[in-house]
Amino acid sequence: MKTPKPIVPVKYSIDGMKASAKVLSRGVDETGAAGAPPKNDSSSMAWFNQGPKIGSD
Numbered sequence: 001m002k003t004p005k006p007i008v009p010v011k012y013s014i015d016g017m018k019a020s021a022k023v024l025s026r027g028v029d030e031t032g033a034a035g036a037p038p039k040n041d042s043s044s045m046a047w048f049n050q051g052p053k054i055g056s057d
Contacts, residue, residue: 006053
């Protein structure tokens with residue numbers, strides 16, 4: 001069986017609330033903490049890209 005390609009999130013939405021956000025892939029910042037979206041981008045969220053991949057075992 002072929003190994004499926006990892007899923008990379010790009011958007012998160014909650015249909016019942018009509019809410020959505022762009023998902024930014026982030027690693028660690030200069031202090032070693034999980035990266036976050038820029039402070040001037042309040043409509044995006046971050047996904048820690050160095051953790052388990054979505055859909056992995």
